[in-house]
Amino acid sequence: MDKLTHIRSQLPALSAQVYLNTGTAGPLPEPVRAAMVESLAAQAAEGRIATDYYVKLSKLKADVRAQHAAMLGCEPDEIALTQNTTDGMNLVTLGVNWQPGDEAITTNLEHPGALFPLFAARERYGITIKIADVLDRPADAAAVIERLITPRTKLISLSHVSFITGAVLPIREIAEAAHRHGVPVLVDGAQSFGAMPVNVKELGVDFYAVTAQKWLCGPEGAGALYGSRAAAAQLRITFAGYGTAQAYDMYSGLLPKGGVQKLEQGTVQPANLAGQLAACRWLSQEVGMDWAYERIRRLAAAARELLAAVPGVTVLTPAETAGLVSFQVESDADRAVKALAEQGIIIRTVPHPRSLRLSAGFYNTEEELERLAAALKPLAGGR
Ligand SMILES: Cc1ncc(COP(=O)(O)O)c(C=O)c1O
Structure with missing residues (x-):
């Protein structure tokens, strides 16, 4: 059996249709389904608070972070686990220390996953959103965006690959332009991660939000957020929970985890994590x-x-x-x-x-x- 035939045999959804919609959700591979079913079976058989339950869960989370770090070209402590791309976009956009009159820049190629958190920040903090028109000239995006930067610009938020036109934006050039003015860059990686090489350090971005259910062919409800240590240190926590803290005290409050992991919150479904991990491994090792x-x-x-x-x-x-x-x-x-x-x-x-x-x-x-x-x-x- 040649490689393509073997890979296709692990994707049952392909036999029933010509499946050309991975940008919405990829087909679920058999190894991912098996990992999720195995996780649920263990939860049913062993209970969900067996003595080593949290030890195993914590190891699973560490493995998922490490896989994403390897695939994105960063360190595991620069990865936070999220629910999906939009979750990561919200955590960063709403975590900026906005003051009324501050400005954000985005483009007219964006998905609600990038836009709606900006709308929420506008509603809540009175910021201005500037929209770079790059529809017909995505290759010029860095210059178009740089012209919109002012001393009030606090965030540039945009996608790597437009969900509308499929254009690949010159993220590295955009990050260079942004950093000349000290502005952080948040990238929506929903249509790039798993579809094209992504190295966040080479791109020079501050934050990069990804998800599992699209090009990774993983489950829904599982994503990841890259944040450089320096950029994460500037970010405020919007949603806090036990996942946020290194330590806490009833009276003096919480000591947040060092980097972007301070954005993690509460309980997640281990079957999703197991599926997310299996998808990373299947894609990087088998495919x-x-x-x-x-x-x-x-x-x-x-x-x-x-x-x-x-x-x-x-x-x-x-x-x-x-x-x-x-x-x-x-x-x-x-x-x-x-x-x-x-x-x-x-x-x-x-x-x-x-x-x-x-x-x-x-x-x-x-x-x-x-x-x-x-x-x-x-x-x-x-x-
Ligand atoms: C560019 C882009 N951003 C964000 C999203 C939303 O992704 P998620 O469902 O992972 O939040 C999508 C697709 O649904 C998308 O294409």
């Missing part, structure tokens, strides 16, 4: 990150080409892609997505501007992309 990235890159490029040749289709995604490819049709986008789903081909629409979006997973094949292109021909409204 191989380089193999996965190379396939994703190649398939996304093939998708751009195949779609561009379909009459009525306009491809929005620039040549440098991660795994998302967005396009517009001359017909009704929702109707096209529904008609494709009826043929077992799963893609989705995205807003602002309204488009269709496919996700090229490492487990997808060129034949699947050809099937999509062929099925689109009569639906795209072209002549």
Whole structure:
């Protein structure tokens, strides 16, 4: 059995459909399902407060942090466990020491995961949100953003890969520009982590929020947040719990953990952690990150080409892609997505501007992309 056939055999969801929607949620691999089931079975059989229960849980958390640190190029103490990308975005955005009149910068390519925490900060602290227009020129984002920085700018919050157009933003250049003005950078890594190489130290960012359920093919309800030690030290705690403290005293209060882990709070589902760990291990050891990235890159490029040749289709995604490819049709986008789903081909629409979006997973094949292109021909409204 060749490698791709073996990998696909571990993803049962692929046999029923042409699954091109990992940007929403990846297919669940058998080893991840098995790890989650095993965790639940142990909880049922042994009870949830067996003597070594918390010892095991603490080891599981440490293993998940270490895996994420290895995959993101940082140290385990720079990783906090979160629920999802949005959780990480909220913890950082609301943790800035905002004063009324302070400013945040984001772009017009963002998901609610980055935007809504900024809206909440505006509501709560009276900040101003500046939106960099980079829709048609993502490659120039650093210059566009730098022009918006003022002495009141306290945060730049944006995604590495836009969930709308699939554009990869020049995060390293943006971080360099931000740091020339002493502004921290928070990156929404929902569409980059697991889809393309990410090294937070090489990117030079301050915070990077990721999740398990998308390109990692892990469970929902499990994410991680990178925060450099220096940036984490500047951040205030919005939600505090036993996970936050190194020590505490009833009267004098809590001594927070050193770095970004001070943002961890209370009890989490161990089965999620077990699934998150299994997904990291499966992807990095069995699938191989380089193999996965190379396939994703190649398939996304093939998708751009195949779609561009379909009459009525306009491809929005620039040549440098991660795994998302967005396009517009001359017909009704929702109707096209529904008609494709009826043929077992799963893609989705995205807003602002309204488009269709496919996700090229490492487990997808060129034949699947050809099937999509062929099925689109009569639906795209072209002549
Ligand atoms: C760019 C981006 N950010 C954030 C999210 C939300 O992610 P999560 O559900 O992990 O919070 C998504 C997808 O849903 C996304 O595409």
